């Protein structure tokens with residue numbers, strides 16, 4: 001990973017666009033706009049971390065949201081029971097998710113293709129069942145925070161703004177991270193695995209550890225933002241923490257924007273959340289949003305399998321250098 | 325001795341793909357590996373570089389027992405190969421394909437130095453003008469040279485070439501044989517599986533012949549071409565038999 005790579009215009013364009021969109025609610029000082037953008041930024045983080053596994057390494061995970069829920073649980077547990085600060089709890093949530101990914105990865109990344117994908121669905125469901133029966137985490141009722149915890153962050157209203165700043169910073173940091181991974185030797189090994197795992201091994205790519213580290217890297221940031229989201233929420237329960245359909249929506253966003261690219265997950269997250277926002281205001285679509293997501297996924301896979309950014313890169317090969 | 329294969333056997337269900345194959349290969353030589361289709365040539369490569377673990381026998385590479393080792397460990401020790409059915413990393417550029425070889429092969433290069441090696445090797449196999457094209461866009465002959473380039477970028481001690489001449493036209497064959505000779509000049513030991521008999525007889529120091537998984541001959545090209553067992557094995561294939569005896573009369 002050489003520093004001259006950092007001069008890539010596509011990377012900076014992506015960062016600048018996200019920064020500007022993220023700063024608008026701050027300048028306008030509007031809570032409603034902030035909440036809308038927060039949802040998008042959270043998606044950007046989840047999607048571009050999923051992209052490290054799905055887009056670079058070629059392993060489809062239906063259980064990415066497990067790391068979000070896991071981080072949220074560990075964080076809220078440490079805050080409510082041990083009185084940890086939000087920030088150390090956030091770090092612990094990221095670490096816990098990374099560790100979980102390490103253990104899971106060592107076990108299931110030996111599976112190829114659809115078997116791995118199936119195993120990740122199983123993990124999501126198993127995790128929810130386990131947490132529902134795990135008493136320290138409150139079993140089926142989960143963990144609720146005492147309203148007073150917000151006092152040390154300047155009250156609830158101020159805490160929401162602070163969380164927003166941190167999420168914006170993490171989103172920018174995650175875009176940078178995914179770029180650095182992609183342009184590193186490690187990332188090249190991952191892409192070789194995606195293209196042909198056996199050929200990669202024959203060339204000396206140590207696939208088990210590469211895949212496991214990709215999985216760990218893709219899990220840490222979701223774990224961290226899980227803590228932030230559920231802290232802001234004030235409580236966490238097994239259902240909302242391990243929602244299979246959120247994982248599927250993340251897949252739609254990666255595929256929509258273009259897997260394996262830097263700008264793709266960002267574009268996918270913005271585009272999908274925008275669309276969802278429009279659909280949610282219509283009574284007709286409110287109840288069938290997951291159906292819409294499914295149909296959208298089908299259409300993407302059939303007609304633009306490489307997603308919006310991938311399509312541009314294919315159609316206009318000169319853009320490959322500028323659109324990482 | 326760079327490679328010692330002793331008593332290697334490999335079965336697929338009821339099919340004995342290799343039985344009791346043994347040979348020694350000295351450093352700096354080119355060994356041709358021939359035999360009719362389905363004789364077990366590719367399987368032998370797979371047993372040497374760790375894609376398959378043989379049920380019996382030993383593979384010793386540069387003094388180390390590598391039988392059944394993971395392919396990536398074998399690659400890092402300096403053993404590279406090409407694939408008979410090419411396996412390009414389609415969505416990466418040609419240059420990136422070769423950089424993978426340099427980065428993860430024997431010398432474990434950083435991206436920066438791997439780029440230099442990739443450019444050198446691409447020029448050597450005459451693909452440098454297409455370096456920034458996607459690997460998926462190449463034709464078969466070019467993909468074979470890409471396989472070669474990736475293997476070479478690892479700077480291996482031993483190179484296994486699986487039918488790099490198959491599917492090439494006459495001028496491409498001449499070009500490829502030139503490349504193989506140049507590789508040997510640089511001190512790399514080579515085992516090449518080949519169907520183009522003329523070429524393999526001309527370029528090899530030793531020849532190993534497989535038939536139905538059995539090793540039926542091992543020796544110099546002249547010895548092998550005059551071996552009745554070899555001629556018999558090829559009698560099923562009149563053109564190959566003719567090529568063999570053609571070689572005999574011209575030798």
Ligand SMILES: Nc1ncnc2c1ncn2[C@@H]1O[C@H](COP(=O)(O)OP(=O)(O)O)[C@@H](O)[C@H]1O
Pocket residue numbers: 336339341359360361362363364365366367368
């Ligand atoms: N993975 C496999 N599973 C089952 N049979 C195989 C496998 N690989 C090769 N074979 C069989 O082993 C025999 C030898 O194949 P191969 O080594 O590819 O021959 P060659 O390269 O000499 O043409 C063939 O009969 C082939 O069908």
Ligand SMILES: [Mg+2]
Pocket residue numbers: 365366367408
């Ligand atoms: Mg073969």
